[in-house]
Amino acid sequence: MTGPALIEGLAGIVGPRHVRTAPAERLTYARDGLPTHSRLPGVVVLPGTRDEVVAVLRLLAAHRVPFVPRGAGTGLSGGALANGDAVLIVLTRCSRIFKIDPKNRVAVVEPGVVNARLSAAAAPHGLHYAPDPSSQTACTIGGNVAENAGGPHCLKYGVTATHILALEVVLADGRVLELGSPGGEPWGPDLVGLFVGSEGNFGVATRITVRLLPQPRAVRTLLADFGSLRTAGEAVSAVIASGILPAALEMMDQSCIRAVEDSVYAAGYPRRRRDGRGHPPRPRRGLRPYRRRCGGARAPVARPQEGVRGNGPSVARPRGAGRRRSPVRPTRRARDDRADRRRVPPHREQRVPRR
Numbered sequence: 001m002t003g004p005a006l007i008e009g010l011a012g013i014v015g016p017r018h019v020r021t022a023p024a025e026r027l028t029y030a031r032d033g034l035p036t037h038s039r040l041p042g043v044v045v046l047p048g049t050r051d052e053v054v055a056v057l058r059l060l061a062a063h064r065v066p067f068v069p070r071g072a073g074t075g076l077s078g079g080a081l082a083n084g085d086a087v088l089i090v091l092t093r094c095s096r097i098f099k100i101d102p103k104n105r106v107a108v109v110e111p112g113v114v115n116a117r118l119s120a121a122a123a124p125h126g127l128h129y130a131p132d133p134s135s136q137t138a139c140t141i142g143g144n145v146a147e148n149a150g151g152p153h154c155l156k157y158g159v160t161a162t163h164i165l166a167l168e169v170v171l172a173d174g175r176v177l178e179l180g181s182p183g184g185e186p187w188g189p190d191l192v193g194l195f196v197g198s199e200g201n202f203g204v205a206t207r208i209t210v211r212l213l214p215q216p217r218a219v220r221t222l223l224a225d226f227g228s229l230r231t232a233g234e235a236v237s238a239v240i241a242s243g244i245l246p247a248a249l250e251m252m253d254q255s256c257i258r259a260v261e262d263s264v265y266a267a268g269y270p271r272r273r274r275d276g277r278g279h280p281p282r283p284r285r286g287l288r289p290y291r292r293r294c295g296g297a298r299a300p301v302a303r304p305q306e307g308v309r310g311n312g313p314s315v316a317r318p319r320g321a322g323r324r325r326s327p328v329r330p331t332r333r334a335r336d337d338r339a340d341r342r343r344v345p346p347h348r349e350q351r352v353p354r355r
């Protein structure tokens with residue numbers, strides 16, 4: 001299906017450099033963020049513009065070859081994997097920010113723009129793009145649209161669907177559609193809402209108009225230490241029920257805290273001592289409403305850092321970061337992916353049929 005005629009046609013559209021057919025090249029795209037699944041795509045093509053996407057899709061439709069769009073490949077559902085009889089359309093080269101309009105608080109971008117890059121570009125205007133999946137330094141806005149991605153700040157600001165105003169999409173036969181309206185709600189059914197979260201099944205998003213929000217004037221980060229998940233969970237409900245809507249709420253157990261504190265990202269979180277008493281954070285003034293709602297906390301609420309603007313990573317990357325070994329050992333399942341067969345324990349080898 002993905003024969004020489006098709007490969008030649010694709011190379012004619014995007015240039016031979018941007019058509020990957022060698023097994024080693026295709027292997028790079030055989031996985032996404034879901035470590036348990038792997039598929040070797042038949043061909044990988046990397047268009048650089050909307051017109052190239054249109055021409056590629058028309059060619060594939062003419063050859064009746066299926067395709068899968070792909071952004072950065074961080075998805076956790078295997079949605080960016082393509083079978084050997086399909087073409088993988090990688091959109092990372094379509095990474096232009098066409099417009100940031102501070103007056104109307106909108107930005108128009110190509111699908112391959114990395115999430116964190118958009119907020120960085122909007123920051124000089126006092127604006128940011130609110131949906132912040134934890135993968136935001138790698139994942140693309142196109143992938144966020146297809147997955148309706150969320151993130152810690154979506155508690156307050158809502159998931160991707162809330163922030164997409166309009167889309168230009170290319171359908172499987174190469175037709176181009178405009179969905180939504182940059183100015184607000186269009187007449188008729190909510191086709192943007194239908195496309196957002198459709199995991200690439202309805203077509204390829206080639207131009208995305210997003211809503212930008214003003215950066216918060218101040219950020220207060222609070223930390224409360226709880227003795228059990230139940231009391232921590234009850235505090236979350238109590239905080240929200242009281243009408244206070246935090247921009248984000250995260251729960252960390254001791255193994256997470258240990259992993260962070262033993263790494264280059266150490267942020268001063270309280271470690272639990274072996275006697276179970278821990279190191280409570282120092283109490284500060286001015287946080288009474290939160291303190292009341294965190295009634296189950298073993299230690300008073302404190303504010304470890306404040307005055308941080310924006311929603312980017314709050315811990316700077318020190319020199320030498322990345323060279324230090326992670327304190328977290330890989331899970332058994334992740335390790336299985338690169339298992340050396342000679343070292344597989346006997347009880348697992350029994351599952352392999354003997355010849």
Ligand SMILES: Cc1cc2nc3c(=O)[nH]c(=O)nc-3n(C[C@H](O)[C@H](O)[C@H](O)COP(=O)(O)OP(=O)(O)OC[C@H]3O[C@@H](n4cnc5c(N)ncnc54)[C@H](O)[C@@H]3O)c2cc1C
Nearest residue numbers: 071072073074075079134140142143144146149150200205
């Ligand atoms: C460490 C880590 C943390 C994560 N944290 C979060 C999180 O906090 N919240 C969250 O929601 N997700 C999270 N994710 C999942 C993932 O990052 C998001 O789903 C993200 O939106 C995927 O973007 P991507 O560019 O990598 O898309 P890909 O993985 O490349 O693709 C995802 C899907 O989008 C489709 N697609 C990609 N581009 C387009 C396009 N232009 N048009 C149409 N369809 C397209 C693909 O076909 C596929 O179905 C995390 C993943 C990792 C690895």
